[in-house]
Amino acid sequence: MERIRKIEFWIVTGIYLLFVFALFFPSLYHGTFAMRVGYWRAFDRNGMEYDPFVHYMLPRLTVATFGYVTFLLINHWIVPVFLEKKQFWAGVPLAIATFVLFFLMTMVATSYYYGFMLGYRDVSDFHGYCATRALGATMLGAILYGFYYAVKYIYFRFLHDKLVEKKVWKKLPAETPVLVGVWVCVMILLEPIFNMSNAEWYLIFWSGPTFIPANILLQLYVYPKFMSDRRKWPLTMRLLLVIMGTAFVAAFFFGLGERRSHMIISAFFLYCLGVMLGVIPLAWWLFKMRLSRKDEVLSLEKALGRSSANLDFLRSQINPHFLFNALNTLYGTALQENAPRTSEGVQRLGDMMRFMLHENHLEKIELSKEIAYLQNYVSLQRLRTQASEDIKIEVNVEEDDCDHTIAPMLLIPFVENAFKHGISLRKRSWIVVSLSCDRTHIYFDAYNSVHPKPENDPEKASLGIGLNNVKRRLALLYPRKHELSIRQTATEFFVHLTIDTTR
Numbered sequence: 001m002e003r004i005r006k007i008e009f010w011i012v013t014g015i016y017l018l019f020v021f022a023l024f025f026p027s028l029y030h031g032t033f034a035m036r037v038g039y040w041r042a043f044d045r046n047g048m049e050y051d052p053f054v055h056y057m058l059p060r061l062t063v064a065t066f067g068y069v070t071f072l073l074i075n076h077w078i079v080p081v082f083l084e085k086k087q088f089w090a091g092v093p094l095a096i097a098t099f100v101l102f103f104l105m106t107m108v109a110t111s112y113y114y115g116f117m118l119g120y121r122d123v124s125d126f127h128g129y130c131a132t133r134a135l136g137a138t139m140l141g142a143i144l145y146g147f148y149y150a151v152k153y154i155y156f157r158f159l160h161d162k163l164v165e166k167k168v169w170k171k172l173p174a175e176t177p178v179l180v181g182v183w184v185c186v187m188i189l190l191e192p193i194f195n196m197s198n199a200e201w202y203l204i205f206w207s208g209p210t211f212i213p214a215n216i217l218l219q220l221y222v223y224p225k226f227m228s229d230r231r232k233w234p235l236t237m238r239l240l241l242v243i244m245g246t247a248f249v250a251a252f253f254f255g256l257g258e259r260r261s262h263m264i265i266s267a268f269f270l271y272c273l274g275v276m277l278g279v280i281p282l283a284w285w286l287f288k289m290r291l292s293r294k295d296e297v298l299s300l301e302k303a304l305g306r307s308s309a310n311l312d313f314l315r316s317q318i319n320p321h322f323l324f325n326a327l328n329t330l331y332g333t334a335l336q337e338n339a340p341r342t343s344e345g346v347q348r349l350g351d352m353m354r355f356m357l358h359e360n361h362l363e364k365i366e367l368s369k370e371i372a373y374l375q376n377y378v379s380l381q382r383l384r385t386q387a388s389e390d391i392k393i394e395v396n397v398e399e400d401d402c403d404h405t406i407a408p409m410l411l412i413p414f415v416e417n418a419f420k421h422g423i424s425l426r427k428r429s430w431i432v433v434s435l436s437c438d439r440t441h442i443y444f445d446a447y448n449s450v451h452p453k454p455e456n457d458p459e460k461a462s463l464g465i466g467l468n469n470v471k472r473r474l475a476l477l478y479p480r481k482h483e484l485s486i487r488q489t490a491t492e493f494f495v496h497l498t499i500d501t502t503r
Contacts, residue, residue, distance in 0.1 A: 004152075005076055015184065016068040022189045023057055023064075042116040050116075059109035066105045067141065073098050074145060099138055107134035173219050175286055176212065183208030203267055210250040210271065211279050214242050218283035219290070227291075239280065246279075247271035348376045355408075364405040367442065371397055371435065374411055378433070381419050391423060392430040402437040404501045407477050411435070413470040414446040414495050422448030422493065442499040450493045 043050035074095060082091025110130040117126050187205055222238040251268040355373045378395050385391045418431045434445040474482050474497075481500040488494070 004156075005080070008075060009072070012068060012071055015188065016064060018185055018188045019064050020061065023060060046116050046118075046120065048116055048118075055112055055115055059113040062109040063106050063137070066102050070098050070102045070141070071145070075149075079149070099142055102141065103134050103138040106137050107131050110134055173216060173286060173290070176216065179212050179215065180208070183212065199263060203270065206250045206253050207271070207274060209253075210246045211274065214246040214275055214279050215283045215286070217242050218280065219287045223284065223287045243272055243275045243280075246275050348380045352376050352380075362408060365408045367402050367404045367406050367437070368399070370406055370408060370411055371399070371402070373409075374415060374433070374435075377412060377415060381423075385423060385425070388425055390428040391425075392432075394430075394432045396432070396434045398436040400437070401439055402435075402442070404437060404442055406442065406499070406501075407473065410470060410473065410477075411444055411497075413467050414444070414497070417467045417495075418446050418448035418493070421450055424449075424451045427451055440500060440502050442497075442501060444495075444497040444499075446493075446495040448493050450488065450491055452490075 040050045040052070040055075043055065078091050078094045078098065082088070082094065107130050110133050111127070114126075114130065114133075117129065121129070187208070190204060222235065222242060225238065226235045247268050250271040251264050352373060355369065355376075375395065375397070378393065382393060385393065415431075415433055418433070422431050423429045429449045429451070431446075431448040433447075434443075436443045471484065474484060478499055481502075483496075483498040485496040486494070
């Protein structure tokens with residue numbers, strides 16, 4: 001509710017500021033003559049001096065300002081702090097005092113606005129007239145706010161969750177709030193020009209509550225049916241229903257303010273013309289724009305599907321490369337001794353192949369399984385290098401807080417690259433692999449020696465078949481949620497990877 005009240009505050013504030021602008025703009029732009037509005041002729045007829053600021057602008061500004069303040073006090077302080085918490089002993093007197101203040105200020109403003117009546121009424125009768133109008137405005141404001149609060153309460157108490165669950169609001173055209181806002185702005189700006197009592201203002205006023213629903217009906221009911229079957233008669237009948245229904249409703253409410261039959265008939269035809277020339281083309285243009293956006297979304301979904309297929313292809317590239325390396329390692333070990341080392345290597349290779357068959361094609365796996373795969377890989381490589389005292393292999397894994405999930409085969413390419421380019425059986429070599437976690441991140445480091453390759457070596461400038469692939473996988477799987485840092489010198493190679501695991 002706090003968020004709703006913030007929205008209410010900014011909407012009411014915007015309406016108030018727009019009203020103030022509409023009140024002062026004509027006089028600022030057109031000069032003093034534009035301020036001769038309201039009952040200035042009545043003042044002249046009664047021989048009274050008319051001051052447009054005192055008798056027109058100041059009264060209307062006073063009523064608008066205190067109406068704005070009253071709404072904020074009631075809606076943002078008295079109701080939520082006292083009445084909704086059932087503290088009626090304080091809330092009710094404060095609400096009454098707020099409306100009494102609005103009544104008094106409205107009565108004072110009315111006495112200036114209708115000051116010409118002093119020319120033919122006595123003072124007590126005039127004050128009674130002003131008090132009656134002020135009381136009517138106060139009672140109307142209280143009733144309208146009570147109705148507004150009741151509608152809001154019923155909506156959030158019984159309807160909001162159901163409508164959100166069924167995504168009803170998402171089905172409405174996205175431009176509906178914009179059209180409502182434009183209509184409100186136009187009404188506020190035109191009211192000082194036409195005045196609420198004029199037929200022109202009523203005519204324009206009822207165009208909003210009828211044309212906007214007509215736009216919704218056209219986009220949700222008429223045009224989709226037309227696009228699905230392309231038959232003209234159903235479209236024509238639906239268009240006629242929208243046109244006639246909109247014009248009838250608008251003319252009916254227009255007739256509540258204007259009871260002259262010829263004006264109501266004229267209004268009916270004007271509303272029909274407005275729907276045909278304005279609403280129908282606008283709704284069709286907006287409907288086509290919505291279809292265009294849907295086509296763009298479908299294109300993006302297809303592109304995403306292609307990216308997923310490319311991702312699967314990249315995964316398939318990694319596995320055969322490693323298997324060839326592993327088989328070569330086991331072959332060299334078997335040549336040296338046909339005993340425990342070979343059996344250990346075969347066992348670890350079996351565990352790794354089991355991982356590839358059952359885990360590698362999943363979207364996410366437990367990080368502990370990725371760590372187990374990495375440790376099996378390193379143990380298998382140790383069989384090849386343990387005979388050399390100049391080779392140092394160190395793996396530091398801190399599994400505290402490492403209960404995350406991760407895309408499979410995401411860390412092993414860095415380790416594979418380290419063994420491929422960092423191990424020499426004739427020179428001093430080292431590999432240090434570290435992994436740690438916190439509640440939202442995975443931190444991985446691979447640090448290894450680098451040995452110059454012969455000039456004729458085809459992989460002299462290569463970073464390894466898996467390293468470039470894993471870069472692309474990271475870009476696809478963790479966009480803007482990973483940090484990969486690679487530094488290389490003539491003798492060292494360092495990789496640091498941070499993955500943000502939050503959704």
